[in-house]
Amino acid sequence: MPRDRLLRLAAIATAAGAFSGLLGVGGGTIVVPFLILWLGYGDREATGTSLAAIAVIAAYATVGQAMYGNVDVPKAALVGAPALAGVVAGAAVQQRLPERAVALLFAALLIATAVELVVA
């Protein structure tokens, strides 16, 4: 692998890791757009590869948070078990539908979440 490509991967990984540890998300927000814009990935390829990276990034961050005693396993299961069905369904749908319609729907959902966090 060329050194330039490895350095870009390292930069994306560090930024994604910081977001993950700071905000409790997986870092996909950073990984997906940068893989597309910076490393020439196709859309689906970026989302699939992002998930592989997130599995590792979130595992590191979980260990970090567990050392502060912040992780609640039963509550993680309450949210995570339905999410496993969701991700299988989402990946299947992604192969069949144009991504753009779905993306707009989720953008609206995210804005609603942001408003809720600020107001609540």
Next chain:
Amino acid sequence: MEYVAAGALGFAGGMLGGLVGVGGGVLFVPALAIFLDQSQVHAEATSLLAIVFVALVGAWRQRGYGNVRVREGLILGALSPLGVAAGVGVSNAIPERALELLFAGLAVVIAAQLVRRALAPPPGSSRGAGEGAR
């Protein structure tokens, strides 16, 4: 009722993960904070554990569809610990309200990114212009 709502948001978060390649934390965190009574910091920490399994299953499914560059995905994961350590330290050092506002800001940024991508011309039509600009 709270459990049903949290589970529904969990399913939606997983769906989002499969569709756009994120872990789903943007929905897991509010699900845990609003419906399962966790503080913002605890919700974020607990969300990370759920994300690990969602991302594993999602990557497995996407690999079946031929959409995963395994080697580069693992390199990304392997090189992330410095950033993770910094983020975890900061999240335990700053006020929860600041974290909530940061998280809201992140959600808006993601939303804008999704809209921009959805409204952009299809791949291929702008390729010549992009290469010319380089």
